[in-house]
Amino acid sequence: MLITVPTRWLGKVMRWMETVASTQDVAKAWVQGGAPHGAVVVADQQTQGRERWGRSWFSPPGKNLYLTAALQLPTTAPPLGTLSLLVAVAVAEALRTNFQLSVFVKWANDVVAPNGRKLAGILIEQMSNWALVGIGVNVNLVEDDLPPELQPIATSVRILAGKEVDRWEVLKAILQLLETWWERWAAGELAPLWQVLEALDWLRGKPVRVFLPDGTVIDGTAMGVTEAGELRVQLTDGSLQTLPAGDVSVRPHE
Numbered sequence: 037m038l039i040t041v042p043t044r045w046l047g048k049v050m051r052w053m054e055t056v057a058s059t060q061d062v063a064k065a066w067v068q069g070g071a072p073h074g075a076v077v078v079a080d081q082q083t084q085g086r087e088r089w090g091r092s093w094f095s096p097p098g099k100n101l102y103l104t105a106a107l108q109l110p111t112t113a114p115p116l117g118t119l120s121l122l123v124a125v126a127v128a129e130a131l132r133t134n135f136q137l138s139v140f141v142k143w144a145n146d147v148v149a150p151n152g153r154k155l156a157g158i159l160i161e162q163m164s165n166w167a168l169v170g171i172g173v174n175v176n177l178v179e180d181d182l183p184p185e186l187q188p189i190a191t192s193v194r195i196l197a198g199k200e201v202d203r204w205e206v207l208k209a210i211l212q213l214l215e216t217w218w219e220r221w222a223a224g225e226l227a228p229l230w231q232v233l234e235a236l237d238w239l240r241g242k243p244v245r246v247f248l249p250d251g252t253v254i255d256g257t258a259m260g261v262t263e264a265g266e267l268r269v270q271l272t273d274g275s276l277q278t279l280p281a282g283d284v285s286v287r288p289h290e
């Protein structure tokens with residue numbers, strides 16, 4: 037299959053694969069074997085698609101986008117915690133601009149509908165001076181395609197747009213936006229990221245419950261993110277905490 041991508045360097049070298057365990061693993065092996073900066077792996081389906089926290093990413097064939105971009109980190113890169121937000125902003129902007137979808141960024145690496153249902157997730161893995169930027173987008177899934185446990189929390193481009201969309205148009209839009217956002221990030225220009233994120237930050241002002249990697253649970257109000265990409269949470273006693281990693285859910289009104 038030949039896809040011409042409207043980019044200058046990102047995805048100009050692309051491997052399209054029918055079935056893989058995870059595009060992250062294919063990209064990793066490719067970097068070890070000499071992939072160029074901006075090489076992209078895209079698969080039709082994954083048998084062991086990964087989320088963060090060791091969870092698996094639902095990756096059926098024929099409907100969605102699963103891709104990993106291999107990107108060489110600059111010698112003085114901004115904090116890596118800002119990269120997943122940057123990629124989520126690029127994906128959200130691609131869906132807003134090209135498909136007129138009202139989607140938002142949910143810290144730290146999700147793209148969600150106004151009701152909080154997730155339609156894209158970002159997984160960033162670092163390998164020496166490379167970032168393996170994994171992006172999964174639910175494109176043409178309908179509710180019945182989702183396993184019961186995902187039905188209340190996931191959505192897709194198709195569900196939001198009310199019609200089927202061309203997966204490759206979604207891919208092209210994402211690569212085009214990601215190329216521009218990466219160039220800003222690699223040059224240390226983070227001001228545009230904070231500006232766009234302020235408008236797209238789905239959590240801001242909401243009552244949240246954060247599950248930290250060590251099992252601690254924190255309740256508070258989301259107050260945006262720090263310049264290192266950490267979540268700012270105001271606790272019920274008024275104090276502020278900054279959290280570098282965690283899983284966030286919005287608390288129902290108490």
Ligand code: BTN
Pocket residue numbers: 057058059060082084085086087088093101102103104145156157158159170171172173
């Ligand atoms: C998350 O939501 O925590 C991250 C989900 C990332 C899924 C994508 S699909 C393409 C790439 N390959 C994987 O195994 N995972 C990422």
